[in-house]
Amino acid sequence: MAQETPVVTRFMRERPDDSWQFESARAYNAAYTRLERAFAMGPEAIVEAVQQSGLRGKGGAGFGTGQKWSFLPKGVFPRYLCINGDEGEPATFKDHMLTERDPHQLVEGAIITAYAIQANHAFIYLRGEFALGADRLQQAIDDAYAHGFLGKDIGGSGFDLELVLHRGAGCYIAGDETGLLSSLEGERAMPRIKPPFPAAQGLYAAPTVVNNIETISTIPWIIANGAEWYAGMGVNRSTGTRIFSVSGHVERPGNYEVELGMTFRELIEGLAGGVRDGKRMKFFIPGGASSPWLLPEHLDSPLDMDYAGSELRTMLGSGAITVFDETTDPLLVSWRLAKFYAHESCGKCTPCREGSSWIEKVLYRMVNGQGRPEDLDLLLSFGSNIVPGLNAPFAQTTICALGPSTMSHVVSLDRWFRDEIVARLERDTARRTSLEIVTVSAGADA
Amino acid sequence: MAFSGTERRRAEEIVARYPQSRSATLPLLFLVQDRDGWVTPQGIEDVADFLGLTPAVVLGTCSFYTMFKLSPVGKLVVSVCTNVSCLVNGGPQLHEHLRREYARSDDVFIEEVECLAACDRAPALQINYDFHGPLTGEQAVDLIERHRSGELTARTISGTATGGEV
Ligand SMILES: Cc1cc2nc3c(=O)[nH]c(=O)nc-3n(C[C@H](O)[C@H](O)[C@H](O)COP(=O)(O)O)c2cc1C
Ligand code: SF4
Ligand code: FES
Numbered sequence: 001m002a003q004e005t006p007v008v009t010r011f012m013r014e015r016p017d018d019s020w021q022f023e024s025a026r027a028y029n030a031a032y033t034r035l036e037r038a039f040a041m042g043p044e045a046i047v048e049a050v051q052q053s054g055l056r057g058k059g060g061a062g063f064g065t066g067q068k069w070s071f072l073p074k075g076v077f078p079r080y081l082c083i084n085g086d087e088g089e090p091a092t093f094k095d096h097m098l099t100e101r102d103p104h105q106l107v108e109g110a111i112i113t114a115y116a117i118q119a120n121h122a123f124i125y126l127r128g129e130f131a132l133g134a135d136r137l138q139q140a141i142d143d144a145y146a147h148g149f150l151g152k153d154i155g156g157s158g159f160d161l162e163l164v165l166h167r168g169a170g171c172y173i174a175g176d177e178t179g180l181l182s183s184l185e186g187e188r189a190m191p192r193i194k195p196p197f198p199a200a201q202g203l204y205a206a207p208t209v210v211n212n213i214e215t216i217s218t219i220p221w222i223i224a225n226g227a228e229w230y231a232g233m234g235v236n237r238s239t240g241t242r243i244f245s246v247s248g249h250v251e252r253p254g255n256y257e258v259e260l261g262m263t264f265r266e267l268i269e270g271l272a273g274g275v276r277d278g279k280r281m282k283f284f285i286p287g288g289a290s291s292p293w294l295l296p297e298h299l300d301s302p303l304d305m306d307y308a309g310s311e312l313r314t315m316l317g318s319g320a321i322t323v324f325d326e327t328t329d330p331l332l333v334s335w336r337l338a339k340f341y342a343h344e345s346c347g348k349c350t351p352c353r354e355g356s357s358w359i360e361k362v363l364y365r366m367v368n369g370q371g372r373p374e375d376l377d378l379l380l381s382f383g384s385n386i387v388p389g390l391n392a393p394f395a396q397t398t399i400c401a402l403g404p405s406t407m408s409h410v411v412s413l414d415r416w417f418r419d420e421i422v423a424r425l426e427r428d429t430a431r432r433t434s435l436e437i438v439t440v441s442a443g444a445d446a
Numbered sequence: 447m448a449f450s451g452t453e454r455r456r457a458e459e460i461v462a463r464y465p466q467s468r469s470a471t472l473p474l475l476f477l478v479q480d481r482d483g484w485v486t487p488q489g490i491e492d493v494a495d496f497l498g499l500t501p502a503v504v505l506g507t508c509s510f511y512t513m514f515k516l517s518p519v520g521k522l523v524v525s526v527c528t529n530v531s532c533l534v535n536g537g538p539q540l541h542e543h544l545r546r547e548y549a550r551s552d553d554v555f556i557e558e559v560e561c562l563a564a565c566d567r568a569p570a571l572q573i574n575y576d577f578h579g580p581l582t583g584e585q586a587v588d589l590i591e592r593h594r595s596g597e598l599t600a601r602t603i604s605g606t607a608t609g610g611e612v
Contacts, residue, residue, distance in 0.1 A: 187471075
């Protein structure tokens with residue numbers, strides 16, 4: 001029987017009624033006691049330990065966290081830490097939970113990370129819609145200030161840190177790291193061309209680290225238990241645990257924190273109870289809306305970030321798994337995702353701005369019985385202007401990865417459901433034509 | 447109009463958190479939205495004045511974000527998710543039910559939104575940014591009515607806790 005391995009979700013389960021409160025976090029989770037150890041290690045040893053642990057970013061791209069920190073140019077100050085809590089990737093709901101239910105773990109991780117990268121100013125960019133999360137996180141920050149864990153000379157270490165909660169105001173693209181920086185500077189959340197990367201020129205053109213909330217929430221435990229402990233969990237280059245948000249047609253939707261290396265089947269069928277109402281699975285989205293889809297035949301594959309890319313040509317992305325049963329119309333799901341991307345494209349790059357809304361329009365007619373047999377190829381043909389070659393992992397002609405993401409679901413339709421869809425489009429076309437003929441010639445209802 | 451004394455102090459506090467004042471644009475827009483019930487042309491001007499920006503620049507930022515309402519929306523913003531997990535769990539039907547029910551209401555504004563990061567509660571919605579779900583159409587109407595009558599206290603339309611901080 002598959003089991004969870006709670007690390008960042010452990011405390012919130014032990015104290016479901018008050019895990020977000022300062023007194024409870026101090027008394028039962030030893031919150032902020034990891035700071036002393038971190039200050040004793042010193043910044044360089046912390047970066048080293050995080051590198052040794054193999055920790056990879058949990059926001060979507062899976063980049064090595066310690067490696068990212070090590071890219072900051074030496075001797076250039078000020079530096080900034082920006083924590084990404086914009087969580088807008090459809091079907092992802094883990095950072096929402098971490099913020100509402102264990103904000104002190106996040107604040108403690110923020111302090112250790114800022115110290116490690118020698119930033120004296122840090123921001124948590126929280127999705128605007130998370131109102132309760134903002135209340136609890138602000139309270140946690142206020143409590144940390146009141147007890148000397150934020151502000152000047154934290155715990156007598158000589159290290160100063162200002163930590164600011166910044167609420168977003170409703171837009172997915174602020175989740176892209178450079179979109180986030182634009183937004184935090186008071187502008188439209190439009191992504192920026194890289195290079196320069198944020199490590200060199202980020203917030204206010206200063207060296208900046210952007211990390212996801214779950215990544216930062218993991219840091220106190222690596223400090224407490226050591227790099228070997230973390231590296232000892234997981235599989236291959238996917239070390240440690242991750243929270244997977246499982247939803248859709250499953251018996252027990254929810255967040256499950258598991259050791260990487262578990263199979264999709266153990267997670268979806270074992271922990272989330274499998275497809276509900278005794279139905280069979282038609283397909284699932286393995287890593288957030290931006291990841292190409294998989295079929296039931298892939299369920300025995302391991303949750304391994306590199307395997308997902310090289311063998312399955314998809315990604316574990318944001319750790320969101322959406323399950324669809326046999327009654328689901330893949331065209332409907334695809335159209336809804338296309339509508340999402342058309343709405344959220346920031347409009348800066350022509351292929352993404354124009355392409356995303358054309359994809360939506362063509363899918364709309366396909367799903368509504370107005371499609372033509374060549375429509376799937378039409379989608380692939382203008383999609384290849386956004387994603388040259390259409391081979392996952394995707395090449396990019398746009399500034400950010402939203403552009404390629406607009407094609408993930410279309411590529412999936414082509415890969416898994418081509419025959420079914422073309423046959424349906426042919427039927428729809430034939431029905432339309434015969435209806436027209438019948439209606440015109442005989443006035444009858446076919 | 448410009449900021450009153452207390453608003454000005456609050457705005458100064460917000461600006462002081464940031465190395466550069468323009469970063470305060472979003473929080474100040476929430477402030478004027480809460481003051482006026484929506485982001486009025488006067489609100490845009492006040493934020494611009496305070497930050498030393500032109501109103502066009504502030505409006506340009508503001509109009510990018512869905513939580514800022516550039517026309518009146520009444521007292522309750524009800525955001526119904528229809529993205530994929532909610533799609534297969536009755537989200538579009540819930541949205542349609544509420545849209546019809548409140549089509550002529552001045553104080554309840556029904557909007558369709560993207561994934562709210564509450565997919566384990568699909569179909570999910572928010573009432574002034576408080577989460578609810580899963581809900582049937584009738585349960586949702588009942589909940590909205592209890593907020594309307596004052597039996598339940600809603601946040602502001604910016605999601606600020608009433609009487610609380612931005
Ligand atoms: C369109 C788009 C949306 C994104 N949304 C998020 C998000 O909501 N949260 C997040 O942490 N990362 C998001 N990312 C990834 C970030 O750009 C960045 O890689 C991440 O925050 C880095 O943190 P990590 O290394 O800890 O994963 C998004 C990327 C793109 C292209
Ligand atoms: S790819 Fe799309 S969302 Fe990303 S910067 Fe270009 S237009 Fe904006
Ligand atoms: S899909 Fe509706 S809350 Fe995520």
